[in-house]
Amino acid sequence: MRPTEADNMPEKGDQSYLRSRNTARILETLRQNKAFSRIDLAEQTNLDKKTVLNIVNDLFAQGMIRIMSRQIDGAGRPKEILGINGDYGRYAGIDLGGTHLSGVIVNFAGERIASNDVEVHNGLEPDTLMKLCIYLMRNLLKEAGLKEYDLSGIGISFPGFVASSQGYVTSENFPRWQNIPIQEMFQKRYNLPVCVDDCSRLMALAELWFGKGRNCRDFIVADLGFGIGCGIVIDRKIFRGSAGKSGEVGHTVVDVNGPPCTCGSHGCIESFAAGWALSRDAQSIMQKHSNTLLCETSGNSPEGVNFRQVVLAANLGDLYCADLLKKAGEYIGIGLSNAISFFNPSRLIIGGRLIQDNEIMIRAITETIQIKCMKQILDDVEITVSELGGSASAWGAGVSCILNAENLFITAMQKLKEKVK
Ligand SMILES: [Zn+2]
Known part of the structure; x- marks a missing residue:
């Protein structure tokens, strides 16, 4: 079972929904357990072997998973041990706090490969806030040894209400943070998919994937x-x-x-x-x-x-x-x-x-x-x-980008299969 923040997932009950859920379940199982053979995956997810094989083939073709090792088990072919391919994508997560900006870069496996903090005063002007975010992003990329073009998405954690369809944010705690088009600001500057969500929900997402909510x-x-x-x-x-x-x-x-x-x-x-x-x-x-x-x-x-x-x-x-x-x-x-x-x-x-x-x-x-x-x-x-420490919401923001990438892939696969039919 896994967390699905699936905004564009198909409706419950149809074949598309089942396939989406099963794909998400396989990715989650691999992410939690680091490595599994195809047979172990079928056992762990309670899915039939054919379903697992089909989905694994699609994930391989997309580059989302890779062979971690080969196990020789008696005679016969060596067993391929599969895992998430962290190199599939790298995502920045930025937590806009009242007294801090906190950032991480995670790979597709969710592993933190850079982490950085900047102290700020209460609720900066949006333009200054953006300048600081660009500065923080520069530091993160330097620490990770990456360039801007290596990133596949940006997640923003915000302490307030998010109008998710337009990416506008408003905070009751900061008079200057009213109806800020935060998603557009980041999209314009970085030309990447940008996910925006509430900081407490993203903290819960980080706990769900990597913290005390795992089990x-x-x-x-x-x-x-x-x-x-x-x-x-x-x-x-x-x-x-x-x-x-x-x-x-x-x-x-x-x-x-x-x-x-x-x-x-x-x-x-x-x-x-x-x-x-x-x-x-x-x-x-x-x-x-x-x-x-x-x-x-x-x-x-x-x-x-x-x-x-x-x-x-x-x-x-x-x-x-x-x-x-x-x-x-x-x-x-x-x-x-x-x-x-x-x-x-x-x-x-x-x-x-x-x-x-x-x-x-x-x-x-x-x-x-x-x-x-x-x-x-x-x-x-x-x-x-x-x-998880002070950067949990930033980590959750990075995770929201991974979920977004998975959902885009699942939707694209589904459309392709409907075309072939
Ligand atoms: Zn109150």
Whole structure:
């Protein structure tokens, strides 16, 4: 089974759909297991040998798979061990964050071959943002030893709403990021296919392929950073919602009289615990207490303080910051226990930049979930922390390009076979 983000896949129930699903299943099995013979592939995917042979032949012809080795097993012909051909394509994934730009280059096997980060200030002007992305891309290509023409696609991870048909993006957290034609901007500059999606969903996609979601059917990924979102995976597919706006757990209200939120409401989880809310509270700490460690770690500049400096100060022993992170973790824990009750996942994966080196917050989140979540539901949930690091959404953006390439191939094959009929 595999995640299919198949925008242009055929309808369920017909032969085209079956073939698409089987092709995707074979690619996924090879990607997860690295190498398989044709017979092992048939066994592993529960498909008949003829179907596997036909699909494998098509994948060979396209160059998507290759022979990794030959096994001599007694007399007879050596067994060919197949694997994904990483060289089939290379894709850039770029995560546009509130306080960072993070980029990776992955090959068709999904392996990261370059990774780079740039720190930024909150919500840059779109033109400046594009300039920085071009700079980041240059660094990535240099690290990977590639040229622009070696790339086959670009994936963009965005912290907000994506009108996927036109590739326009809007973020409630950054006033300057409204209706930006991000897809067109990248297509114009690089002349490549560009996929754009929400950062939390792409983080979930990375977990599904390479992280703690690999062996799990139904799970939730908490994306904790400048904003707070959630990626939902049901039956190994990303759940998008009716209009592609699923997972806004950060805008669920935990206190009707709470602080104003960027969405226009009051007392959302984000308004207490998102990176932007921690910056606001950190400013207030610095104004009240001028001799704190936070003042030192942030260079006595309340206007520029961000959540990474709060985490650093807390780790150095600043009790105000430690208390801030603990309380924020408790609010996040309430939101995530609600999400667990809604979806009954078998795993909750806690990820995002806010929890990097942030044991205080992770402990507060997990302890709150243990207290708030109904025991009968909690018993079935494993709570775990992501191991993919700060570039998980960028990695997911790269993966979305691989899926796009697979879907284009599957659709093209189908059209060809219909013509031959
Ligand atoms: Zn809100």
